[in-house]
Amino acid sequence: KNQVEQSPQSLIILEGKNCTLQCNYTVSPFSNLRWYKQDTGRGPVSLTIMTFSENTKSNGRYTATLDADTKQSSLHITASQLSDSASYICVVSEGGATNKLIFGTGTLLAVQP
């Protein structure tokens, strides 16, 4: 069964610190992997999207990595800010005819002053 698992479920860090969120997937065939940020009570907003051939992509203080061999991805947040408090969702696209998106359940990040 195609699945996307994220860890940790929740995380609390102090403002200014770095953190790394993990995403492991079993989706096959693979098309692409994306990270979304979802503020409380809002819709998800795309941070990065990576295809099979890309192993790192940055968006400001957010850097995503992808290891297609081990089927793992991480999202690194540098110098965290209070506004980074949100849920971060890993989404993997199935390749082939289905074009289906498989969503992780998200990591809830709280940045404290």
Added chain:
Amino acid sequence: DVKVTQSSRYLVKRTGEKVFLECVQDMDHENMFWYRQDPGLGLRLIYFSYDVKMKEKGDIPEGYSVSREKKERFSLILESASTNQTSMYLCASTWGVPTREQYFGPGTRLTVT
């Protein structure tokens, strides 16, 4: 900027009522999607549409129907609302291949009492 809007941010309905959730996008996207989001379960696809008057069932279509009479508008209908349909409902749209980045609306928090 792509804009996806949903008719209500918060909605409270009684069991048995017929409920309409509206979604409008302004970027001429062919593909539109309805998801529900529940704690610990991530986003689950209810229905999607590749074109006007086209609809396809997602993973959890039971108890829902959809309508797409115009390209920019995709409606989700709860024929007879039940308490287990209390959830956050998110609409999304994209163009071309559905695995492209999806743009999400702000969500509708529906409570069925």
